[in-house]
Amino acid sequence: MSTDVPACTWEGASADLTARLTAVDWAATALGDPGAWSPALQGAVRTVLDTRFPAVLLWGPAFTLVYNDSYVEMIGEKHPSALGQPAAEVFVEAWDHIGPLLEGVRTGQGACYFQDDLVPLVRRGFLEECYFTFSYSPVRNAEGEIEGVLDIAADTTATVIGQRRAEALTRLSDVLANVETRQDLRRLSLYLLRDLVRDLPAVDIRIPGLPEDVPIAHSGAPEPELPSAAPAAAEGASFFVEGTEQGQVVWQPLSSFPRPGLPMPTLVCRTSEQLAFDADYRGFLRLVAASLTQALTRIDLLEAERDAATAQRDMSVALQRALLTAPMQPDHLRVAVRYAPATDIAQIGGDWHDAFMQPDGALLLAIGDVAGHDLDAAAAMAQIRNLARGIAVATDDGPARILEHLDHALELLHVDAMATAIFARIEQTPEQKAAGLRTLRWSRAGHPPPVLLHPDGTAELLEEGGETILGVFADVARTDCTIELGPETTVVLYTDGLIERRGVPLDASLEYLRSEVSGLQDLDPEQLCDHLLAHFASPGQDDDIALMVLRARAE
Template identity: 40%
Template sequence: MHTDDDAVARRVLGPGPLTPVRQLFLDTDWSATAIGPPASWPASLQAAVSTAMNTGFGMLVMAGPELVMVYNDAYAPLMGELHPAMGRPLPEVWADEWPLLAPMVAAVQDEQVANYFVDFPLLSSRNGFPEQTWFTYSYSPLLDPDLGVVGVLDTVTETTDRVLAARRLGLAQALGQVSTTRHPDLDRAAAAVVEVLAAHRDDLPFAALHLLGDVADPGGPLRSVAVHGVDSADPGPAAQGWLRASLGGAPVEVHPLAGTGWAGVHASDGAGGGAVQGAVVLPLTPPGRGSPIGALALGLSPHLRHDDAYRTFWELVASQVAGILGDTLAHLAEQAAAAASRSMAEVLQRSLLTEPAAPDHLEVVVRYRPAVTEVEVGGDWYDAFRCPDGSTWLVVGDVAGHDQAAAATMGQVRNLLRGIAWSTQTSPAQALATLDTAIAGLGVGTLTSVVAARIEQDPELAGSGVRRLRWSNAGHPPPVLLHADGGAQPLTAPVDLILGADPGAGRRDHEVELRPGDGVLLYTDGLVERRDGDLDAGQDWLVAELAGRGDAPVARLCDDLLSRVEAHAEDDIALLALRAHPEDRPVPVTPR
């Protein structure tokens, strides 16, 4: 460069330090370029170049009709291996990208109006392969005083890292959603994972998830559980070797796919298409386990750099997948333990729920349904027995808790009440008061709700076929009277304090006549309890269900009620229904 040209070039460059790109600007023989030495440049072009060279933003000046490149330090990294290209025509340097960029540059030159693009996708060959990149930029016309275009200014920032991070965050969030779901087995958990991966082929063109046949045997055979993007579940001997090596702690590396069952996969059209050349295989070790339970093969996009961010992404995906599978294993173990515990507790509970007494012309039907959403049984019970004085007792109660201790306590409370009623032949209120005192004295120490009812018939009532239902309620849902004419009426007499709260609390008896054909339904709160409603609403529902059906066979009523709540009941349910049949005719034969 001549001395005069050098002086002008330094003036255009400005006083800043000589960075590599600024030095390149000075070393370039501009007189050999299409735009000539800086001294010949229009003032507007000199000013634009000076601005570009003295800003921290990426700037490229495309000078003259040939679009000769003059760029700054912040722009150089965007070029990758295309740098250095100072003083060369842009269509020559960005040859592969030029067909896409040319119309945008021409529009700015012709219309003399700037454009602006956010996260513009560009399949760039800047690093020797077609790479997915994104840029936010603006092309602005550079005008001379006569409004002639002397060049185009490109102000640009690369957003590739941000776009990829957002895209990969979307996959992480989708896998996070999978982790919130309970899966019935490992295969369906794996299928759910791979279904999510299939929706993110721009980053991972294929996935193949293999699990040990027995997750407790690290040396056992691997089986293909779920794949996407590949035609065959069998990857071939070489890939099988990579899978097995990953279980033994082999370093994660990119494997070439030629000759494997994973060859021939193509990247998504949105990512630029093209054959997938490599894959990684990562071990799947759930948290808390000492060894992998399987391996995950992930195809790599041919349009992304295998940089630290991509590697961290692979590892994060494998970690999330391992966590989902680990959660599923833990859930299955919990289910197995709960099933064993529940089976033992149910045997205990059912052993205490004996067949009810069936006095002449009094039909008693009982039902017990364990909770479907609780992992343990509850303390619900029913009882029906006769006392020496000829009375028939009906009891339904609920001990607080859902475990084997609640079931055992239920057995104690049930048998205590039986013994009190049998030996004292007293009223329900007095029997419950005595039971409350016994619970406190014996240290049972558990809250228990109960309805105790006594069916009586003195000589005067016997002449008319009427019976008396005398009951007392300790914090329990009210019984429902079933009229012979089909009506249903809740027995909403005052409810006394639950047992176990205050042994000295007063207790009251209530009475109602049972005419021939009448009946009564006792139940625990699992029948009327709803997660999204209160007990009053549930009891209103029960009365509505029974309305017009009070004369139906009590066994059918019980079965129909249980079927109505089968889908949403969350607690144990005990039912006891009685029908007082007329004594002047045979008792009808109905299923129990």
């Protein structure tokens, strides 16, 4: 062991590093006795020890190490045995990468620089994923000959891994922002998470009741297997780690609304064998679990809302269908009706249709639409429809008088609802009967006009009338409009859900309906109803549709 090294040789080093440097038997190393070191070596050593930035001198063909205090922190347990040793022996695990670089600098190929370069090292008892920003520079003597290499380095491992994890969490948040089912959450999340092989060599999201045939995003080595079930000790734990060495298995329940009789959804993953399972690693896994939990909670709330809305919709539709009885079919008159509820589960309306006989034998047709899209609208529809029936069957009045009585009844009974409607009455005098003719008498309360389809295929809108909607004023004076119907003439009544479209003017929609009805005189009323619904009703319609088609047949 060398004992005659001048103290000034290690000037700039801490007391501890000075003791370590002094304890090295330099004479037994490739550098030899410090007293015989070249001026270039002595100057380079002083430069390295004087800087506070991590620096190491790799001298001679063997690249023998001399480094400063800051470099000690970068190489961990390799210190102090690395002092005075060849770099190939100190960094055997990284030599295939750094050896050619050092040799290139020493042989005059110039300095090199790398930023955030992956250089795995054993510095804490295991091969660790490490990143460094460093520069290898030649050290020359007075004659310009290269005697060694100076390495100025910064350990960027924490920065690189932290940024990588932050980006992964951002992408996961983006993926989860719009998922609406548990199956999509598992499929899309695993597609992303299973590509994070450095942090998550193996990962799964166990959601009871879902299939596990999820595509694996990353390729390469086969995915390490994960335990099929959590250990008993993990039951009820918010963060359970199985094993004590590198590559532990972590179990994290994803707290959400538990499904009756099913275990809690769980994130299970194997940690990397090349990363310390420290507070940052644990924090990353907890943030992954928190993102999944938040998304699961949102999905479960959406499903609960959808279930409630579906139940409400089913109740409303059942009520509407129960009230919308089959129309009466007098001799020589044929009536077809359709009711199509809105496809959006939250959009339930108050559309209705009705066809029944008045005391004098005339057929009364009614179609209407209560304002609103909920269970209250459906209930109001039932009230208005039943009131109209009671008024109409007690009199031979025409549509205008029936609507006037209905306005008064709504006010007296405090029915808080507004509705559009058409009431139409099919009348026939003896003279008309002999000629095969009938009279259509109708009155509109703010409702879209009927379409009249003639036997020759021409169609027109019956735009007369159109007074104030029901439920606004009790004393509205309403008027009847009339037109004579010949044999095989067809009348189409409908609610606005059939024609209204966002961004399309009402006049254009009405004209489009008229032109579509034109030429359909050969379809019977049932076929005409089906044709119109198929053409106008859309998969995403947000309003109910009531439709009624009357055809006056020859006597």
